[in-house]
Each structure stands twice: as structure tokens, then as C-alpha cells.
Amino acid sequence: MFVIPEGLPIELTPLAFLVGTWEGIGVVSDKYLDPENHREQKLQQRITFSFSEANYLTYHATTRLLPDQTTGTTEIELPAELGFWRLAKPAETADHGPAVLPGFGERKIISAEDLEQYRNERGGFDIEASIIHPGGAYEFYAGQVKSGRIDMRTVAGSHMPAHLIEAGKGWGYAERMYGTVTKDAVTKLFWIMEVSASVREPQVPLVSVELVRIA
Secondary structure (H helix, E strand, O other): OOOOOOOOOHHHHHHHHHOEEEEEEEEEEOOOOOOOOOOEEEEEEEEEEEEOOOOOEEEEEEEEEOOEOOOOEOOEEEEEEEEEEEEOOOOOOOOOOOOOOOOOOOOOOOOHHHHHOOEOOOOOEEEEEEEEOOOOOEEEEEEEEEOOEEEEEEOEOEEOOHHHHHOOOOOOEEEEEEEEEEEOOEEEEEEEEEEEOOOOOOOEEEEEEEEEEOO
């Protein structure tokens, strides 16, 4: 039985199922880069969602490409991802930031009843996620969380540096889906990502991973 972590801010309750450290195996495809001769490679990933008294979850993902004897691929450390996930709502005076600017006053969400006012017409909660990459890419996602599932897509504010675009490694649009399934008392977190040159182009699978909570 899932228990909401003690001390989790009320407004992060819809994202509570993500909290913890997850580890598992998945595949990454280079089909976006090479549609004709693409291949899939296995990877190992660890994702941690942590919280403090702030109104966001901190996201940290580390990934290693696993050895493949058929292709001669060795184990390789892939770029990490760092991000911040939050309920999508207007800024208020009690919010801290930007930078180190402190907020003041009482937060508007201090009870479950207050949180319910932010439920959308589809029965979920609108969320935002910003994800930073070491090469200078910055993805800003908008979407919703509902019943242990997150669907989100990149929106204005995302940035793909020119050097990645010139190397043919940048995309203009991305979608991610995260969801949990519990079976025989074991909870697994699944996530997939698809990308395309623009929102008008067909999506191409990039990565899919199955993880188990280890902490």
C-alpha cells in the first residue's frame, strides 16, 4: 500500500507516487538520427525524485549504456538530467524565487480542500516540468497528472542549442509519459519519450524504461 511521504507539501500530493529512487533497464533508439539504419541499445537508469519544504520535486536521472557483445559497445556513462516538477499554477507572493528571492506570507494551498480547487476539467492536475541537460539543452514540459500517470509535452520556453542542431542531434518537440503499475506488492515506474523535428511532424520513439523503486 502506497503511503504519502511524511512532510510532503500538500500541493505536491498529486506527484507523491514519484517520490523515491528508482532503478531499471530500458532501451534507447537512434531512429530520430538515422531513420534507415537505426538501432536500439540497452541502458541502465537510476531516477530520484526528492522533496523539501519547497513547492516542487527535484528530479535527477543518471544513465549508463550497457555493453553489447554483438556490436562491440562498451559500458558508457550517458548525460545526466536534472529537473524540477511542480503543480502548474499562477505565482503567488509566498513562493520563493526566482533565484534566491524569498517569498512572504501564507501559501494558498494548505489543505486538501485548497488543492481540489486546482483539479482540471479532466479530473487531473496540470503540471510543469523543467529538465536541464549538460550540453545546454533545456526542456520545458506542460501536461497533467491523473491516477498515477503523467502525460506531458514540450512547450514554448524549451531551448535546443545551435551546436546540437547543427550536429543533427536536436529536436524541436518531445512528449514524455510516466506511469506506475503495482503487482504482487512490487511497484514499477514506466516511462517513454518520443521526439520529432516539430509538433507537426510524426513522433519517433527515443527511449523507454522500466524501473523499480529501490529507496
